[in-house]
Amino acid sequence: MRRRGAKFWLWTNTRLPLHSHDEVLGNGVQIEVQARVSHEGVTQVFVGIYGTDGWAICEEFHDRRIGEHYCMALKWGAQRAREIVADTQEFVAPHRVQLTLSTVITDESVLALRRMEMTERERLKIRSDDAWTEYQAAKAAMLVLMRSTKVDPTVWADHKERLRQAIDRRASVQRAYLR
Known part of the structure; x- marks a missing residue:
């Protein structure tokens, strides 16, 4: 269950139809992207990133171009969410010793x-x-x-x-x- 932040509640408008994209990353982080077209014809995008516990890590919304198709806006929002996740995760050195991997010797x-x-x-x-x-x-x-x-x-x-x-x-x- 997601625990919404203030940005989500500012974004919410039940009168406008929206399209959404949900994704769960390998580490359990949830990405939610919603796109809609305002009354003025501006495509709007909501990007929400939620931790494994459901709490909001980041929520933001953007006004895109007039007439932009919602598919392109969803694609842009998903890419934006992945960038945010990549920026918030700590760096793991590729040469770090892997303690979980070891050969099992039974002889x-x-x-x-x-x-x-x-x-x-x-x-x-x-x-x-x-x-x-x-x-x-x-x-x-x-x-x-x-x-x-x-x-x-x-x-x-x-x-x-x-x-x-x-x-x-x-x-x-x-x-x-x-x-």
Whole structure:
């Protein structure tokens, strides 16, 4: 449920028909764009961005050109909303160590060998090899999906995220290993 701010209530006019576009981003942020034509013929756009809890992050409305089609106004509003979201999110470095990604080792002999005392260089070498193996597996899985004629969007997103994390992990481990 969205908790509207003051700008929304200033925008509201039940006498004018409107068209809307709703979107939920991957991080749960909700985008709402509404377009209408005023009595004077001016296309007006409302852009609302709401957090995962429903509270307004940003609300604004704009007067566009006279005679502009509502489809173009909705498209412009959605792009404006994405720009606002991008400006309000904190920067995440692409080379940051991915703590959520790690190779799962089930072989007891491999685990025992890894638990033995090793030098830091040997640990980094093993982490580098693991990162390379995970990258190769993620790349191969993505290539299989790319060759498929039909792919479920959630499967595509999962494989894309796996490949991104594998690349990030490989880069960060390599940077530490090559020092």
